[in-house]
Amino acid sequence: MPRKPKYYVRPDGLHEAIRTISGKRVAFRGKTDADVERKMIEHRERLTKGRPFREVADEWKGIHFPTLAPNTLKGYKPALERAVKEFGETSVREIRAPDVKRFINEFARGGRALKTVSNQLLVLSLALGYAVSEGEIDYNPCVSISPPKGLQKGHRDAGSPDDEERVKKSAGVWLFPYLILYTGLRKGEALALTYDDIDRDNKEIRVTKSVYHIGDKPYIKKPKTEAGVRTVPIFDPLWRELPVGKGSKYIFSDDGGTTPISNRRYQTLWGRYVRETGITCTAHQLRHSFATMLFELDVDPKIAQELLGHSTEAMTREIYTHLRQQKLDAATKNINKRLAKKEHGSTQKRHKKA
Template sequence: MARRKMYQRADGLYEKKITISGKRHVFRAASEREVMQKIAAFQEREERGPSFEEEAVAWWVECEQKIRYGTVHGYQAAMRRAVEYFGQDAVRSVEAADIHAFLLYLAKRGYAHKTVKNQLTVLRQIFLHALMARHIRSLPTDGVSVPAGLSHHSRQLAPDAAIEAIKATGPEDFLLPALILYTGARCGEALALQGGDIDFHASRISINKAVVYHSNQPVISPTKTQKGERTVPLLRPLVKLLAQRGPHRPEEYIIGGAAPITKSALYRRWESFCRAHGLAHVDEERTRRAGRTVWACEIDRHTLRHEYATILYDAGIDKMSAMEFMGHADLATTEKIYTHIRQSRLAGAAAQLDAFLTEKAQ
């Protein structure tokens, strides 16, 4: 029986409509042979499924606008690493063993526990996207965990000199260090505080938003997590510092006035504070490369947030209350910080005891 001639449109193109995987598809080309070649190539792609790179790009296009701005860069870096590794492999061909091998590969390259954990989070989201699109039947990330033995970066507590400098903050000093130390706010949360967020009568501060930076410009966004929206005590040392600067209107930002400060102003004023109080030194290597003097601050903003946790620890505040004050998403984070403080204190006590016995023996 002769093959039915393919439909030819008025513009001269040949066209064929077929149903593949329950969906109607139309193929057009200048000749019947080209149409059949297109159909064969399409069926081959359908059978193979999208590549990992195609799936990752589709996931990113769909989710980018939903990701908090401060998280975007970390997720982008994780996606790029995954695409470099899996590339054109069919997404349905990737198995749990392949993902585990990838995480081990990152570990051997020196990536820390937090980075590898974030990598696994991004992989789970990409494969969940593939599952919802019916490109895979199960999640290959199920049962995969971060390899053991990866380095954990433990943030050091602020030096005593830094705490004393902040306690001595004057009317002309940059207020941000004291604001973080006495509220435990993340830097962006502290920068977003307005006069209306501070209730002097009830002695409390409402933390309900944060500043993030798009290039150099500040943008108001939600807090890092839902738990980030919280109320913390207004401590007396901070009351005194705020009183020195006069009353703030409800809409006025505590730092910045009519609007939050820019990113460059944040860095410049933080460096000035550190230099003024002997908490910065010249970074010789960066100075040599830049051809100008580059200063390195000896305290960072997140260190002071951890110092607030130390204040809670020393005051005997229970872990659940500390979790609420710090705005942690789960208790494990608070417990980890409390454990680090305790271990640091024990290490210091051991060194003190050893020095005492050494001195006695001399």
């Protein structure tokens, strides 16, 4: 008489045992009872030792990455790859705070900016935080670690005065760079503009959405932050150049306004614009040119924050501080140059008298 199976036999013939481990139901399946028991033993041993970081990171990635915005994903993906390269086969139970500190400090020594190093630490912390939530480790070793002091804060400078002049003279070549220079909109916000967003009665532009691309295809999303939903004035130079149109058609489009411009078409137009005008800056640098204009006109940081769509006034003040330091550095350089000339002239006079 055949021996009765110890575990439940599913309709597909597989033997199955379900156990609750650390509050989670885990299913063990195999062709025989022996296979099921072997898998349960292996699972217990693995929990005792701890899963390798690579496995935990891959599981967290599968859950978390699909929820991320495309631009966030661009920063998270390489950061996770670096973390896996460093800790891949190491058990999550064996990763300690000193290991994290060493990894972050070595990464920072490559001359990387504070934002890049902070992002690397954040991604590693999120992956290990997932291990905590799954009951695989008791604490997150990243919690007590901070980026090294003295790292440079990344600042993207504005376009050069020559670039700005070229943009001002070439509105007829392509409106897009001209619009960013006079509104400070982000690239995606400008590409998402429709004729309905232009309030001609009040000479304002309503910013309510943004374009992002996956591959070549454009998609619409909300602005980067809640503060990104805003109204910006249309200054006179831009007012004279804005095309007249009606309805929800996109201003920058491949198909007459039905959909936003594709990534390939955008790159083609930007490349052509660069060749025709000779500019060397990026679209984002033109946004910084707008911020510089606000600074030079002594626009209150709170007003500038609203116009630029920054989530906090501190972000705007940081830009203002950077611009102020640039002006101070330039003034110091000019003063030293002038003093050096005077000193040289005085020295020559003394030699002649002698």
